[in-house]
Amino acid sequence: MDGDTLYSIGELARRTGLTVKAVRFYSDRGIVTPAGRSPAGYRRYGPDAVARLDLVRTLRELGLDLRTIHKVADRELPLPEVAAAHAEALAVQIRVLRLRHAVLTAVAERRLTPEETDLMHRLAQLSEAERRRLVGDFLDAVFDGPGADPAFAGVRRSMTPELPDEPEAEQTRAWAEWAELALDPGFRSDLRRMTEDLAAERARGGSTVPGRDFAATVRDLVAPALAAGVDPASHHADPVVTALAAHYARVCGGPDDAGLRHRLLLRLESVNDPRRDRYLRLLAVINGWPAPESPAPVLDWSAEAVRVRLRLRCAGDGRRTTGR
Structure with missing residues (x-):
C-alpha cells in the first residue's frame, strides 16, 4: 500500500466496515487522528488509521471500554494483560448470567x-x-445415630452432591432444587426413618453392614414380570412375591409369615417416595452421573402384589375363624 495514500472518513468507513458516524466519533475521541486536511478542510487519514480502527472494532466487540x-492502541497498556483481566471479569459475568438463567x-x-422464587435464588447464590x-x-x-456407623459411609457418599x-x-438449577428439597x-425425617429401618433390618438379620439398595433388589426381582405384563393380582405373580418375601426374610432374619409381609409392604411404600426419586435424579445431574431409572413402576407393582395377598390371607383367616 502507498504510504502517502490518505483516506476520507467515508473511505475509511468502507475499508473498516464501520459507519461514518463511528469513524468520526473515534476521531473526535483521539483514537485515530487525521494525517492532514483536504484543500476544503476535510480530515484525511493515513493507512495506519485502518489498522487502528480494525483493532478498535475488535476490542469493542469483545467488550473493552x-x-x-x-x-492499548497507543501501546500504553499491553494487550495480553488487558485481555487476561477482561476475560476474568467476563467469567464472573458468565457465572452470574448462568445462575440467573437457571433460576428463571x-x-x-x-x-x-414469589416466595419459592426468592428461596431458590438465595440457594443458588x-x-x-x-x-x-x-x-x-x-x-x-x-x-446421625444408626447411620453414623462406618458401614454406612458408602451409602452417605452415594447421596452426596458435588457441584x-x-x-x-x-x-445450577438442579443444585438449587436439591437444596430446597x-x-x-x-x-429429612422420612429419610432418617428409612436409615433407621435399614439399620434395624440388618440388626435383625445379624449384620450391621448395609447391603445392596433395597429398591435395586426389588427392581431385579420384579422387572421381568412387569415387562411381561403380569397382573400383580394374578397367580402368575405368586413366585415373584415369594422371592420378594424370601429376600426380605433373609435381610430381617425372620420367617416368611404375615408379620414379615406386613413389614415388607410398609418398606415398599416408604421407599416409593416421589421425593426420593426426585432427589436421586437431581443428584445425578449435579454430579454428572447417568440419569437413574425410576423405581416407581416396580415398587408400585410390588406393593400391590403383596397387598393383594395379605388381603387374601386375612380373608382366609376370617373364614377359618368363622368356621370354628
Missing part, C-alpha cells in the same frame, strides 16, 4: 411462587463453604 482501547428457567418450569455446610447438615440429619466449580446451567424437614 474506549479508555482502555485508546491506551426453574421458576418458569415449576411455576414457583450460596458460596462453596455455605453449600458444604448445607450438605453436611442434611447428611448428618439423615445418618463442580464451573457448573452448567442445568447443574434437602431443607424440607419432612423429607
